[in-house]
Amino acid sequence: MSLNTNRWNRMRYTLYTPIYDLLVGKIFTASRRKSVELLNIQPDEKVLLVGAGTGLDFQFLPKNAQIWAGDITPSMVTKMEYRAKALKLNAMLNVMDGQNLQFPDATFDKVILHLIVAVIPDPVKCLQETERVLKPGGEAVIFDKFRPKDQQLSKFRAFFNKFTSSLFSDITRVIENLLARTSLVIQQDIPANFNGNFRIIKVRKNN
Ligand SMILES: C[S@@+](CC[C@H](N)C(=O)[O-])C[C@H]1O[C@@H](n2cnc3c(N)ncnc32)[C@H](O)[C@@H]1O
Numbered sequence: 001m002s003l004n005t006n007r008w009n010r011m012r013y014t015l016y017t018p019i020y021d022l023l024v025g026k027i028f029t030a031s032r033r034k035s036v037e038l039l040n041i042q043p044d045e046k047v048l049l050v051g052a053g054t055g056l057d058f059q060f061l062p063k064n065a066q067i068w069a070g071d072i073t074p075s076m077v078t079k080m081e082y083r084a085k086a087l088k089l090n091a092m093l094n095v096m097d098g099q100n101l102q103f104p105d106a107t108f109d110k111v112i113l114h115l116i117v118a119v120i121p122d123p124v125k126c127l128q129e130t131e132r133v134l135k136p137g138g139e140a141v142i143f144d145k146f147r148p149k150d151q152q153l154s155k156f157r158a159f160f161n162k163f164t165s166s167l168f169s170d171i172t173r174v175i176e177n178l179l180a181r182t183s184l185v186i187q188q189d190i191p192a193n194f195n196g197n198f199r200i201i202k203v204r205k206n207n
Contacts, residue, residue: 004121006072006097009010012167013053013073018072020054024115028143031192032114035141036060038188045109048133050098050126051116053078058087066181070096099129103133109163111140117178118144118169131182134205140184142201143192146175163172175201194196 015111016023041047041062049069051058053076061067067089071077077095086089096102098113099122103177111130120126153172161172179186184203192198 017075047110049112055083067091070094101129106135114143149176
């Protein structure tokens, strides 16, 4: 049985909030920048960040974009509010569940999913919601760690995942299998941190 539920994630990320930037603030900076650059955000485009944490991606967003960002953990949202204010970002920030986005269909030009698809309890629902709120022709970037699609799931990894998925993130997910449950199309797949265990994947909603 996995502990990976919204309730548990909210509890553990409330505890992680004060140390989150210290732990992951530096190591992923280059990948965050590269991922956001791939989106080529244009002035006045509507951009959504799902599971945005403390807002470590905000520094790479253009000031003239319209930003919406949210997270399931209220203390994370409080921290991202400070960051958005300091950066004078035009941003609407809320507590939100990435599996049940409170936006009409076809609202956003771009969506950013950084370090959330391997964390969220139901990644397929999160990707389906991303697809729903994207406009036709809209794009999303996914940055996370995924199991290569040609790598068998070993018993050891499956067992170890009971701990990692409850304390950090899932290490068994195959992004190609998750995306196959949507109509999103992979445009780019770039190896990133830790010898390519982390990848930056750009997807497009064709219609
Ligand atoms: C590893 S952190 C990533 C934060 C940020 N995206 C980043 O790149 O630093 C995972 C975040 O997902 C949030 N989260 C977990 N489940 C969620 C859900 N169902 N909906 C929205 N956010 C969620 C957590 O509260 C946490 O802030």
